[in-house]
Amino acid sequence: MAHQTGANMPSTGHIVTVVGARPNLMKLAPLVRAFKGQASMIRHSIVHSGQHSDPAMDSALFEALNIPAPAWHLGACTWEGRANRLAGFIDGLSEAFSDLSPDWVVSIGDVDTALAAALAAKMRSIPLAHIEAGARSGNLAMPEEQNRRLIDAVADLYFAVDQRDRDNLVREGISPDVVHVVGSLMADCALQKIEQARTRGTARALGLQLQGYLTLTLHRPENVDSAETLSGLLEAIASGAGDLPILFPVHPRTRPTLELVLSLRPGWAGQLIFREPAGYLDMLDLISGSRVVVTDSGGLQEECGVLACPCVVVRDHVERPEMLELPSQYKGSTNPEQLARAIRKAMTQPAESRPHLQPFAALDGRAAERIAGIFRTLFEGR
Incomplete structure (x- = not known):
């Protein structure tokens, strides 16, 4: 059962980042820091799907990486099978988005949580940004490849790690105007x-x-x-x-x-x-x-x-x-x-x-800074 752990506060622009798997947290940490540096323009909330459901490990990672508690946590993932898991995530995330009323939803990477966040956002007509957009292995038998292609099919804003990923998106028909090469958040975190x-x-x-x-x-x-x-x-x-x-x-x-x-x-x-x-x-x-x-x-x-x-x-x-x-x-x-x-x-x-x-x-440690700057420009221009 979903439960709320934070409250709404008025701000210029509200971004909700969805995480669920542990690698998401290493990518989230630099974003938290960068969004905090733009606090006059950006309010940032975190929603956790519970895809990786070890509370002790989650707590230790949040503390080690200086990540604040999620505004919403869907609870430990108990659904058996990928289809049921995705359905459960979509339902819970839709409820969270309804309560938090974000201006943008941010989906990170290619795990099932990322796909569920993308679909829940689009079902509620909320603009979607995809971090690590355009990455392609060419192997559609991989769940991760399926997820990243589906997310990129519905996103509104794309943050690519490097030029190769940007080129992949443009070849697939995405307008270059909404694709930004920003670098690797994983590298940001490692350097920090x-x-x-x-x-x-x-x-x-x-x-x-x-x-x-x-x-x-x-x-x-x-x-x-x-x-x-x-x-x-x-x-x-x-x-x-x-x-x-x-x-x-x-x-x-x-x-x-x-x-x-x-x-x-x-x-x-x-x-x-x-x-x-x-x-x-x-x-x-x-x-x-x-x-x-x-x-x-x-x-x-x-x-x-x-x-x-x-x-x-x-x-x-x-x-x-x-x-x-x-x-x-x-x-x-x-x-x-x-x-x-x-x-x-x-x-x-x-x-x-x-x-x-x-x-x-792509590994220069400034990906989060670039992402925050792009969002600030979006909010200033609306």
Whole structure:
């Protein structure tokens, strides 16, 4: 049951940003800060769908990222199946929008919450802005690709990470006048929090030496839903890593298959070090200190980009192909042989040659500032 936790206050322009999955929060944090800097023109409220429904983890992330409490929280997601989940989100978000009366709804990324926010906004004739608009993997079998294309089909304002995403939108018939290249909010957050993260000593607490370990994350269905597939990937990663310890924070989706793999092969773990998923600051500290990161997470790929940490991407289709043009990024594929080769190649990058930060326009840390400035101009001109 939806419940309200905040109240309306008069202002020049009211923006409601909808979040639900944890990666949304890392992208929300810089926006909160930027909108606060435009408080004379912008009132900002947060609505949480509850898509990721661990209250303790949510609370810890909100505190670590200095995000205020949502004006509305739909409660923990209890709907089974994607269709039921989307329907539940749309219904709850529609109620929230009716109460909050926003001038604009902001949808972030490509999770189910983002699509539900877009549809609920359009059903109530509220203008919709999409952050990370125009990203395309070309694989319509992916729920994320379905979501991002559907959101972009109904949005009114588009914030693209880079020129490639803008070009995708224009090719699809979107007017260039409503598409703005702003950069990556994930990079904004990493840049704002990296110095704080590096004080945590997360790797040392686990007995790991700086740049003396590999960090691994896997959560995508094509990689973790089959014991045979996951087993093959882990063997390839261990082969590529040589004697390097492999730190593996295990995603909840991955855990059941991993347990099956380990039960079928008792005693097989090699140099893998399993642990619970790390909090944002701890994870930022871990990847910053890693020799190599191996991941199928787009967000982690961007964080590695801004921190110049060698990153091997365990995916066959990516929505950020430009990231693979960075000297620290390697296309790993889901093919075990190709993955092992990519890891060995990443390991050859001398640790001492890594720059502190990667020079890349989309990762300059000013995306939220640009977004807030565009909204301010909109409100001033109405």
